Amino acid sequence: MSRGFVKEGDQEEPLVIPPRAILPDGVINYVTPVGFEELQEESSLLEKQYGNLEIENEIDLRREQNMIHGKIKLLKERIASARIINPEDQAQDEVRFGAQVKYKNMAAMLTQVISIVGVDEADVSKGKIAFTTPIAKALAGAKKEDVVEFKLGNEIQKLKILEINY
Template identity: 55%
Template sequence: MSRGFVKESDQEEPIVVPPRAALPEKEINYVTPYGKNQLEKEKNTLEKQRTELDTKDETQRRRELSLIDGKLKLLGERLKTAQVILPANQNHNEVRFGARVKFKMNGNVQEFQIVGVDEANVKEKKIAFISPLAKAMTSKKEGDKFEFHLGEESRPVEILKINY
């Protein structure tokens, strides 16, 4: 259509749906039971927002629906591939998915839980199982010491405690 027949006000900015946390291609989408529950809650919240959308402006309504639908689509794909890992089924003698690991790195004691990519949140002391630190810790046992390589740096790490 020629630009002569299009009103400037009809030119809407494209809707940008924020991407979900990165999950490398061909990587299994592991989640904790809590993580799966959070994804389901997020889906319910988005569906509720969609049905309760209250705006008189049709353009704004269309934009908000597009954003919600985009988020629901991405979330649906993530939920469809989610594989729940039960802590009870893990080897509690070593670091595995879902473990809460207390460790010493460079003399500083820290604690993180290894979780799915959608659950990862450093403020909540949760790191994704695909993170370099989680990968380096996997299969380690209490008392194990190893060097964690981060770029050109190497940091000594000792596993102090593993809980599920």
């Protein structure tokens, strides 16, 4: 259609669907059983939200439907690629996916507790970090009382493993 027949008010801005958490190419999408349930719940909520939209303006309705549809599509791809790892099946004496790790930063003498989870489960405010992060990679395979080195910026931090729980 020629631009001469298009009303300016009919122009829709391109839709930008926010991406999910980054999962590097070639990396398996590990998730805990709890994380997998959360992904499924999120999918159900989005599908309900899609069906319950009450927007009178046709353009706004179509835009919101497309946004939700895009989010559902990305979420379904994550669910389809998920490989559930039960933390209880991991070696209990070393840091692996699903572990809750208590460690001490030897320089700062600061003790912290983190859980190593899937990329979609990660929430730093809750102490949940993705298995793809540098600190999770540094801790992987460590055992209680081990001291591992972790590069933070230009500094090398030494972390002593105090506890490992699953």
